[in-house]
Amino acid sequence: MKFEKLKPILKTTAPIMLGTAVYAFALLYFIIPNQLMEGGVTGITILLNYGFGIPVFLTTLLLNLPLFLLGWKMLGSSQIVYTGVGIGSLSFFLWLFERLISHGWIAPFQTEHDFILASLYAGVTLGLGLGIVFRFGGTTGGVDIVARILSRKFGWSMGQIILVTDVIIIGSSLLYIPKEKILYTLVAVFIASRVIDFIQEGAYAAKAFMIISDHGEEIADLITRDMERGVTLIPSIGAYSKMSKYTAYCVVSRQEIRRLNQLVRSVDPRAFVIISDVHDVHGEGFREE
Known part of the structure; x- marks a missing residue:
């Protein structure tokens, strides 16, 4: 009887957790080893990792926690609950894959020349992970929460808010990585957006x-x-x-x-x-x- 009550919740939370696992894998297997970038709060965590060596899972949790609490207060629990699932599971899987990589159980995809291949695979896996999360009503937190709050308060477009913040964050990465890597990042971001649309709209x-x-x-x-x-x-x-x-x-x-x-x-x-x-x-x- 208890399982029957939990079944609808598991049918939503399990895919969200799967999506964050794929997304975390893409970040640590393709993005960070090749010094590529991402947008949003994830991009900030990557910059802090490049600049100061701070673990990605730790900054992901610390930066998203106050945003999650703000979203809970401003948007209500019904709209933010699955975002909490996404934030928690993303932080966990980032921690897990960091441990696996540091112990040598997973060898990340790192290249010195063929960055287009790295950006292609990064885009596909990032888009796959985020597409699954979005399809089941979750998010990975960060700028998505801020965009929802500003959209409700001022009527601004969520897409424009996210785009502006991504441009600022990715542009700031020029302080740490070469501009060529930014161009490869844009390739990955474009492919990820196409894959997200494909999963959101359906394969059929x-x-x-x-x-x-x-x-x-x-x-x-x-x-x-x-x-x-x-x-x-x-x-x-x-x-x-x-x-x-x-x-x-x-x-x-x-x-x-x-x-x-x-x-x-x-x-x-x-x-x-x-x-x-x-x-x-x-x-x-x-x-x-």
Whole structure:
């Protein structure tokens, strides 16, 4: 009975912890050995490590703790609880991997020439870790908390706040590392952002068709019969003609795009068709939960 109550919590906290483990591994296996950088509070902890040799796990915990308490007070426990999970597990895994590396149980990926390879792998693993954390409602703390508070208080864009702080922090790293490493860092940051989007939006992508035609019902019947795909008919009125009609909305896999186009054109060659990308499709005919 107790396990049943804990199951929903574990289904969220376990992936967040997995994501922070991957993120911590990326920092200590790819980023720090090659003197690359990161943004946010993590970037500050890396700078302190480069400049003074302070362990990353310690500064991560010490810098995030007051921000977490401030976020708890300003944003409330419901919005910040999984951030606490992210901060705690990130600090733990940073400590764990630092111990494993210092004892020689893990040999970090360190190169003197092929930094593009290091930045590529760093970007993929950083993005994978953060993508998992974000997908399940967690964060790794730091600037995310500050951005939420400032966004709520002043209406500023969270993306702009995070971007400005990242530019300042990464720019400050010029005091300790060569500018070439900053350029490699930007490669890693860009790739990480793409991977985060990929995980957030879902690995399964499909195409949504919006078909505006005077023969909407006939097209919908044909799609349902020949392709066995569900279609939604949306009542609509042409702004110019003032004529009532049905707009057909249908989602299909990429392999079915050509077939659906052919069916539409066979009924109404003048149909107005809008095709857009959709991600993470759930339901009958697609991914079932």
